[in-house]
Amino acid sequence: MAKQRVIRMYNHEVFFQLTKRNFLVFTRNKMRMFFTLMVPIIILIIYILFLRSLELSSIREAINSIEGGKEIPDSTLLVLMDSWFLSGNVALCSISISLQTNNLIINDKENGINRDFASAPIHKTVVTFSYMFFNFLITLILSFAFVLVTFIFLACMNEFYLTALDVLIIFGVLAFIVLNASAFTTLICSFIDTDATLASVIAIVSACLGFLIGSFMPLCLMPKVMQDIVFFIPGTHATALMRFAYLQTPLAKFGSDFDASQLAILTNQVGYNLIFYTRDMLAPVELAVDPTLQGGTAIIPAIQSAVVGGSTLIFGGLNFFSRKNTVRTNIK
Amino acid sequence: MSKKIVKYAVEVKNLVKSYGHVKAVNDISFYVEKGSLFAFLGVNGAGKSTTINIISTILKKDAGKVYVEGLDLDKDAQKIKNEIGIVFQNSVLDQHLTVKDNLAIRATFYALSKEQRKENIANIVKLLDLDELMKRRISQLSGGQKRRVDIARAMVHSPKLLILDEPTTGLDPKTRQAVWRLIDKIRRETGMTVFLTTHYLEEAEQAGYVVVIDRGQIIANGTPIQLKNKYTNDYIIAYGKINPAFEKALKLGKEDFHYDDERKGYVIFHNKRSTLKQKIVKYTRYINDFEVLKGTMDDAFINITGHSHEEENHG
Ligand SMILES: Nc1ncnc2c1ncn2[C@@H]1O[C@H](COP(=O)(O)OP(=O)(O)OP(=O)(O)O)[C@@H](O)[C@H]1O
Ligand SMILES: [Mg+2]
Numbered sequence: 001m002a003k004q005r006v007i008r009m010y011n012h013e014v015f016f017q018l019t020k021r022n023f024l025v026f027t028r029n030k031m032r033m034f035f036t037l038m039v040p041i042i043i044l045i046i047y048i049l050f051l052r053s054l055e056l057s058s059i060r061e062a063i064n065s066i067e068g069g070k071e072i073p074d075s076t077l078l079v080l081m082d083s084w085f086l087s088g089n090v091a092l093c094s095i096s097i098s099l100q101t102n103n104l105i106i107n108d109k110e111n112g113i114n115r116d117f118a119s120a121p122i123h124k125t126v127v128t129f130s131y132m133f134f135n136f137l138i139t140l141i142l143s144f145a146f147v148l149v150t151f152i153f154l155a156c157m158n159e160f161y162l163t164a165l166d167v168l169i170i171f172g173v174l175a176f177i178v179l180n181a182s183a184f185t186t187l188i189c190s191f192i193d194t195d196a197t198l199a200s201v202i203a204i205v206s207a208c209l210g211f212l213i214g215s216f217m218p219l220c221l222m223p224k225v226m227q228d229i230v231f232f233i234p235g236t237h238a239t240a241l242m243r244f245a246y247l248q249t250p251l252a253k254f255g256s257d258f259d260a261s262q263l264a265i266l267t268n269q270v271g272y273n274l275i276f277y278t279r280d281m282l283a284p285v286e287l288a289v290d291p292t293l294q295g296g297t298a299i300i301p302a303i304q305s306a307v308v309g310g311s312t313l314i315f316g317g318l319n320f321f322s323r324k325n326t327v328r329t330n331i332k
Numbered sequence: 333m334s335k336k337i338v339k340y341a342v343e344v345k346n347l348v349k350s351y352g353h354v355k356a357v358n359d360i361s362f363y364v365e366k367g368s369l370f371a372f373l374g375v376n377g378a379g380k381s382t383t384i385n386i387i388s389t390i391l392k393k394d395a396g397k398v399y400v401e402g403l404d405l406d407k408d409a410q411k412i413k414n415e416i417g418i419v420f421q422n423s424v425l426d427q428h429l430t431v432k433d434n435l436a437i438r439a440t441f442y443a444l445s446k447e448q449r450k451e452n453i454a455n456i457v458k459l460l461d462l463d464e465l466m467k468r469r470i471s472q473l474s475g476g477q478k479r480r481v482d483i484a485r486a487m488v489h490s491p492k493l494l495i496l497d498e499p500t501t502g503l504d505p506k507t508r509q510a511v512w513r514l515i516d517k518i519r520r521e522t523g524m525t526v527f528l529t530t531h532y533l534e535e536a537e538q539a540g541y542v543v544v545i546d547r548g549q550i551i552a553n554g555t556p557i558q559l560k561n562k563y564t565n566d567y568i569i570a571y572g573k574i575n576p577a578f579e580k581a582l583k584l585g586k587e588d589f590h591y592d593d594e595r596k597g598y599v600i601f602h603n604k605r606s607t608l609k610q611k612i613v614k615y616t617r618y619i620n621d622f623e624v625l626k627g628t629m630d631d632a633f634i635n636i637t638g639h640s641h642e643e644e645n646h647g
Binding site for chain 2: 014018111115119121329331
């Protein structure tokens, strides 16, 4: 019994020390940290410079053209639209930052540093999960820095309606989805052995992911086939969940300015709910108002949380089974 | 269970490891005596690192038995890890961390108390003279300093067996000597068994026991003196121009000789017929200037492998 406790204590200590080591190795390279955070900021700048006015006109048309709808001022639409885009970008950056941070795992494979772990009496499981936990911490810190950037942006635009509770919820959701991203990217990186491969994966992911998880574009604008596919990506649900955290208070605040179908669209289609339907689309408005019309259901935040949480557990478990790949070395 | 007295630090029996068609290690057996300085000598690709990685538990063998400090690799790999410290051919230090962080973090990989870890590190820092380097990052150190830290890293848990894979490759001759002296000092002061691999014959010459490996097989073993006695002859060089009369006399005396164009003289080998001294007396009227030379490990190596060490390195 006593011996078991010593071993358990020892594993905790090694877990903590390895996490510390990963953290130090990563953060000593300031350039890497800087570039990791650049991606979401560049996307934000592109949004401000090019996309914002374009998206405003299309959403204005969609909302104001609804039969019997009310005339909504641009200022209100902008609050919702900016929050929608920013929250999607936060969710996206949680995955892209997480993937880039795992550069450390690949470096350890390429430099053969993990042979040092293999030659010491430490378990592969401990090494694997210390990588994952380190990834969680760095990604959380960097994503949170980006969340602050979004707050500053909203404040500058006079669009900051979030309460203290909302900020707390945003932080909670962020931790929740970052954990999901860390478990996912660590698993991916267990199969990647070289920097070159990782760079290609990062390039591909950066180009596609924003569309695949609905960060840049509402899902309802995608072809039905694509919608069906992206429903199985946990990131889609993570994005929706983050949108809920950013949008629920502003939506409640301006709710009385809209009529029922406008509100349904702003909640279900360009809001935070996702609609999963089986039969072909009738009309977007009707679907938003009553998702069951087309044999579908609205995926509400509770379901999104379940998907994100469940997939985190699955990825975590798969990491355990893939631990040999995570710590394998490139060097003879 | 009675405590067995362990005589060997490492025992390897019929070890085999292949990579596809390449038999990296092909049925080798050897012992490393406790407390000794053991050298594994071989050219590039001979199978040195493969053998070492198997002993260090980080590579799976195909067949054979390995015992480290009496522990069976198949059953007690985890215990073996505690008994060995390994300096890899390529450094495994974190380049952006300080020497101190590198050592402190690695010390926690072994189930030691905080005090024990501190004490170990303090001892190593003293032994390897690292005091002034502790706050520097690895990336700011010279090759020789890095190698010292590599060795320190391998010793944080005071292992009984220190394994070094080509510890002096890539260092300048002076640093190589310094590292070599350091390894010798570590062995003397800690009583650790030291197992190292090298390309350098002059280094193998300083080991207590040498195993020569080539293409995955052991082709010679013994103390450096035994190897030299067995595989080399002492010889005389009689300097001078080519002299037909001298050659005739040598042929008559059934000597083993040839003219060395580079050194400009006759090389006459030791044989059973007479000692070198007797030869000098016998042919004294042909010899003006001469030198008596002992066979080197280089000669031994050429004789053992049947090919020159240099050639192999470049080919
Ligand atoms: N991972 C691997 N995959 C395929 N072949 C390998 C692998 N590792 C080693 N080999 C081959 O096995 C043989 C022995 O290699 P090893 O690294 O043990 O040699 P070595 O004696 O350490 O050489 P060096 O002095 O160059 O370090 C070589 O022919 C090498 O090409
Ligand atoms: Mg080698």
